[in-house]
Amino acid sequence: MRRSQALAARAEKLFPGGVNSPVRAFRAVGGEPPFVERAEGAYLWDADGNRYIDYFGSWGPMILGHAFPPVVEAIREAAARSASFGASTAAEGDLAERIVACYPAIEKLRFVSSGTEATMSAIRVARGATGRKIIVKFEGCYHGHADGLLVKAGSGVATFGIPGSAGVPEEIAQLTLALPFNDLAAVEAAFEAHPGEIACVIVEPVVGNAGCIPPAPGYLQGLRRVTQKNGALLIVDEVMTGFRVALGGACALYGIDPDLVTLGKVVGGGLPVGVFGGKRVFMDQLAPLGPVYQAGTLSGNPLAMAAGLATVGYLQKHEDEVYARLERLSAAVAEGVAGAAAQAGIAMATNRVGAMWTWFFSEGPVTNYKEAAKSDTQRFGGFHRAMLEAGVWLPPSQFEAAFMSTAHTEEDVERTIAAARGAFQAQ
Numbered sequence: 001m002r003r004s005q006a007l008a009a010r011a012e013k014l015f016p017g018g019v020n021s022p023v024r025a026f027r028a029v030g031g032e033p034p035f036v037e038r039a040e041g042a043y044l045w046d047a048d049g050n051r052y053i054d055y056f057g058s059w060g061p062m063i064l065g066h067a068f069p070p071v072v073e074a075i076r077e078a079a080a081r082s083a084s085f086g087a088s089t090a091a092e093g094d095l096a097e098r099i100v101a102c103y104p105a106i107e108k109l110r111f112v113s114s115g116t117e118a119t120m121s122a123i124r125v126a127r128g129a130t131g132r133k134i135i136v137k138f139e140g141c142y143h144g145h146a147d148g149l150l151v152k153a154g155s156g157v158a159t160f161g162i163p164g165s166a167g168v169p170e171e172i173a174q175l176t177l178a179l180p181f182n183d184l185a186a187v188e189a190a191f192e193a194h195p196g197e198i199a200c201v202i203v204e205p206v207v208g209n210a211g212c213i214p215p216a217p218g219y220l221q222g223l224r225r226v227t228q229k230n231g232a233l234l235i236v237d238e239v240m241t242g243f244r245v246a247l248g249g250a251c252a253l254y255g256i257d258p259d260l261v262t263l264g265k266v267v268g269g270g271l272p273v274g275v276f277g278g279k280r281v282f283m284d285q286l287a288p289l290g291p292v293y294q295a296g297t298l299s300g301n302p303l304a305m306a307a308g309l310a311t312v313g314y315l316q317k318h319e320d321e322v323y324a325r326l327e328r329l330s331a332a333v334a335e336g337v338a339g340a341a342a343q344a345g346i347a348m349a350t351n352r353v354g355a356m357w358t359w360f361f362s363e364g365p366v367t368n369y370k371e372a373a374k375s376d377t378q379r380f381g382g383f384h385r386a387m388l389e390a391g392v393w394l395p396p397s398q399f400e401a402a403f404m405s406t407a408h409t410e411e412d413v414e415r416t417i418a419a420a421r422g423a424f425q426a427q
């Protein structure tokens, strides 16, 4: 760890907490985050030459593994034609056509450069289209770091126990209602309490940012029904689940037809891409057609489009094989580690949907944020440190989902389960 330590000491002086995104700092699990030098397939190498099996995949994007050759080649070719034009290109249409084919709810879309921008813009469209101010979100769901969406948010906000964020005016936070996930009655009650005032409901269809929490049967359909009945938009935030739980995301997996969908992570193949899109009638509210303003200097960036196109193109072409493999390996590792915990007498609730899962150190069940928060985070921290020591890099928080890639092998899974067995014996 000598080089990593020296790099960390420099970073502490340059970046708040030594990082450019809070959860990278490992504060929740203890220990020092290794500095990454390179990655290939399922493996990361740190600045001291140690190798790790990667289960956070850049927090979601790397579904085909790191430095996947078609993606590398696409970026290389695009870069040789210049990194940015600030004018329209064919590649934007090419990627958009593929997205529309996978997500029928998306009739029109806009590319942006992050998931945060995507959800922020989708909310603006919903408010512009309805003329209403209030938005409904769910406790433990994370939709990026825009002002109105940090209320009772997941990811780092949950990890560090921050109820909201300083710097977000109360007047703005008050326009966000945060309700418990998987509780349809709470949503119905909110619409009754605020008739004609709620612009939209935004949801992570499978929560990933409080750890993995699947929707209860019928819950998402219920949200569709209630929003429709009350003239509010349903925004399904698929920044994490899109192209991950299925090619068509949670919309396809659960058969839901939202008004707006947001994408990010996988859709950019590791480069900064976000998408918001949906029904034509709402998307046509955007400038230059309509009064809702939204823009971006690097939106639809050619390198990002190339990486996205190579990634989504591969997933589309090899859909059956890719998702069957992800399912098989994810089930094997999730159940294998859960079995090792049971053998060691350690309480563990395992939630998984396709290639995303969480091992909660809790009796379970975990169906909402309150239940996730009952997990033994100290124990998770010990588990994380022991796994890292054994060469397995898990997301550094109890409230984050782990991810599988197509580059992982049965052998990686076996080694992971063996590492977990060792970690549990030591606990």
Ligand SMILES: *Cc1c(COP(=O)(O)O)cnc(C)c1O
Pocket: 113, 114, 115, 116, 117, 119, 142, 143, 144, 145, 204, 208, 209, 237, 238, 239, 240, 241, 264, 265, 274
């Ligand atoms: C990661 C994430 C975001 C934010 O995306 P960024 O690219 O980090 O801004 C939004 N919504 C969900 C569901 C996410 O997982």
